[in-house]
Amino acid sequence: TANQMWGGRFAAGPDAIMEAINASIGFDKRMAAQDIAGSRAHAAMLGATGILEPSDVQAIREGLLTVLSEIEAGTFQFSTALEDIHMNVEARLKQIIGEPAGRLHTGRSRNDQVATDFKLWVRDQLDAAEQGLIALIGALLDQAEAGADWVMPGFTHLQTAQPVTWGHHMMAYVEMFGRDLCRVRDARARMNTSPLGAAALAGTSFPIDRHMTAEALGFDAPAANSLDAVSDRDFALEFLGAASICAMHLSRFAEELVIWSSAQFRFVSLSDRFSTGSSIMPQKKNPDAAELIRAKVGRIFGANTALMMVMKGLPLTYSKDMQEDKEQVFDAADNLMLALAVMTGMVGDMTANRESLAAAAGSGFSTATDLADWLVRVLGLPFRDAHHITGSIVALAESRGCDLPDLTLDDMTSVYEGITAEVFEVLGVENSVRSRTSYGGTAPEQVRAQIARWKELMA
């Protein structure tokens, strides 16, 4: 039998395999609450503008609440033959209230309806991501505060570069996730216009009030061009873009946690609550949570790419291709929220091993730059010469199998005569980090100033 929603011109129903490719109810039922909220706003507006009788609006409002409660209770029978959430809800409404249900779709199309539902859904995810990021930043600030002056090696090329502080390293991630927070907020502000009432693509001849429905649904304004309103999925792409960058940050941090929790590094201990064991090796405590977070960027970035490919060649306005937007966004959102929550838990629980960090901070000739700077500052050498002399001193230490502070003054002067005993003051890691007082540098006073700034921003 032909479809009850659009089958007027059809003699036969769809082939089973056609139904399989066409139906979206298997996934778009996740937008049921948004669909009903949109319909309630639309019905109230149809009443307020006199397009529908108050009695019809009343019946629709009550019927939609019944449908919502059935969906929430899990008793709603979803039908693949009814294609999607929009037609499933409307068909059930018809069973409950009869004829007035058929008046709900006045001045509306599934094209503006789905755009509205999906926007509302994505907007909720932007809000959830915002909360997830705030929680993660809070956990990082706690870690930074606890170890604002704990020394550790800073790396470039994953080779020891210069000593930094634990707090400084944690605050680097606060900056990254802080930018993610801004991106999420920016995206929300930009996407917050209502497609509802754009109808199929051209608007409608009914005297609808799009400002009223926009306001009822928490949008700042109606989308200003009906063609754009039904064909725009930028909001989903901006969410996926922000989610991809955030997942990339999570992945980099996860990678560091994997390295840092190894027996070779011992920079951090992850809690039992966020680790797993091995079924054969009794000693193992594996950072599975960090590894899984590290991998999540793959599917989130994949979703971003997939939706870009879906949208890139579509002529205006709606094409059914756009039904392929939802699963990508659903999956990316689920995995982003999971990764944020797990990272927050892991960071909150983890213990930085202050001694291991300090021991590593002094190894690998990490204060060589301090030595070169000293030659410039105290002996007045050009930096390039100081660099060369320091390189020779590092080579000497390496041949002795010791670190820079273990060399004697005679060792030093054998390379460059003018060096005096005060040089040893700058070879210690504590002095090194304390000296990096430039704005944004690793000196504990700078780190504490940044922690205070962020705490104020987050309050």
Ligand code: ARG
């Ligand atoms: N299920 C559809 C989607 O997700 C709803 C819009 C259908 N519109 C149409 N003209 N067939 O995109």
